Amino acid sequence: MLGADDFRAFYNSRIGTLPYRYPVSRHEFEWGCIHKPFDEQPYTNLGTEQFLCAVEGEEILGIAHVSVAEEEAGRIGQIRYLDFVPGHRRIGQELLVSAEARLTDVETIRAFCPDYLYRFFFNCYGLPDKWLHVTSILGLNGYSVSRREILLVQESEVAPSQLDPPEKVGRIEWETTESRGRTSGLNLRVYDHADKVIGVCYTRAGSHFQLNKAAERVCFVAWLNVRDALRGLGWGRFIFLTALNEIKQRGFTTVLISTNEKNHRAQAFYANYGFSMVETLSEFSKGLSAPRTSV
Numbered sequence: 001m002l003g004a005d006d007f008r009a010f011y012n013s014r015i016g017t018l019p020y021r022y023p024v025s026r027h028e029f030e031w032g033c034i035h036k037p038f039d040e041q042p043y044t045n046l047g048t049e050q051f052l053c054a055v056e057g058e059e060i061l062g063i064a065h066v067s068v069a070e071e072e073a074g075r076i077g078q079i080r081y082l083d084f085v086p087g088h089r090r091i092g093q094e095l096l097v098s099a100e101a102r103l104t105d106v107e108t109i110r111a112f113c114p115d116y117l118y119r120f121f122f123n124c125y126g127l128p129d130k131w132l133h134v135t136s137i138l139g140l141n142g143y144s145v146s147r148r149e150i151l152l153v154q155e156s157e158v159a160p161s162q163l164d165p166p167e168k169v170g171r172i173e174w175e176t177t178e179s180r181g182r183t184s185g186l187n188l189r190v191y192d193h194a195d196k197v198i199g200v201c202y203t204r205a206g207s208h209f210q211l212n213k214a215a216e217r218v219c220f221v222a223w224l225n226v227r228d229a230l231r232g233l234g235w236g237r238f239i240f241l242t243a244l245n246e247i248k249q250r251g252f253t254t255v256l257i258s259t260n261e262k263n264h265r266a267q268a269f270y271a272n273y274g275f276s277m278v279e280t281l282s283e284f285s286k287g288l289s290a291p292r293t294s295v
């Protein structure tokens with residue numbers, strides 16, 4: 001009988017087709033499926049997890065993972081994962097139909113919702129457009145994109161030069177962020193003389209999300225923000241380059257950032273520092289006119 005470990009083996013065999021995701025061990029797979037990306041807490045609002053495998057002879061050709069989330073808005077069906085070997089569209093179709101059949105008493109189904117992604121798949125916020133075989137099967141079955149992010153990367157070992165702030169700062173605070181791996185990220189906060197935050201840059205080491213050695217030199221910028229009234233004055237540049245300088249000094253060579261596809265200001269900002277686009281990541285959703293009821 002097939003189990004979660006066969007599912008993991010298939011995941012590992014396929015994940016090399018996506019940048020910055022790496023194979024996982026059995027323990028990492030089991031842990032990462034049920035833990036949130038940013039803190040160490042398990043998901044508490046997900047119902048029974050169901051894994052589906054499509055098999056031909058001895059070979060797994062596709063997998064799906066479904067659950068139902070109990071949210072304030074009600075029960076939302078979740079296709080947490082779906083993949084199949086490209087060229088086997090009918091297998092993908094059957095998997096999706098079987099996945100949906102398990103999501104009873106729901107009015108909406110979401111696929112690759114960022115709130116329930118596997119921690120080790122995180123990189124972040126949805127289904128990568130590189131997996132055209134999966135995005136197309138969702139589209140063919142009535143799903144549409146409900147949110148799209150753009151993943152950006154900068155690959156360099158060189159630390160940018162230090163920069164003077166636009167005005168004198170009150171104080172600068174550094175904090176090391178937790179990681180399950182061997183490298184840690186850091187948070188930077190810059191305060192004015194009244195001790196009010198001017199802006200922040202929060203980062204996580206890639207090994208916070210994935211234990212593979214290859215993730216150790218990857219740093220993920222989780223949040224960059226400048227106080228509303230102070231935007232456009234050079235504070236973002238100062239804060240980001242100060243953080244980037246420290247990140248590079250600590251040996252990170254790859255910096256990843258995701259930003260909403262409509263956040264053109266942030267994209268223009270990151271383009272100034274040599275970031276380029278890796279992929280887009282989408283959450284899909286579909287409303288059901290007549291929810292299936294459980295029997």
Ligand SMILES: CC(C)(COP(=O)(O)OP(=O)(O)OC[C@H]1O[C@@H](n2cnc3c(N)ncnc32)[C@H](O)[C@@H]1OP(=O)(O)O)[C@@H](O)C(=O)NCCC(=O)NCCS
Pocket residue numbers: 223224225226227230231232233234235236237238257258259260263265266268269270272
């Ligand atoms: C993105 C953000 C951090 C930039 O900080 P900032 O202090 O406003 O930016 P700076 O003054 O240091 O840098 C200016 C650069 O940012 C971009 N930018 C900032 N404001 C802009 C505007 N109104 N129009 C166009 N580009 C703008 C430009 O690239 C500009 O450089 P350029 O004119 O040489 O091209 C800030 O706008 C912010 O906090 N936005 C809201 C949160 C957010 O979107 N964070 C990023 C999430 S991934």
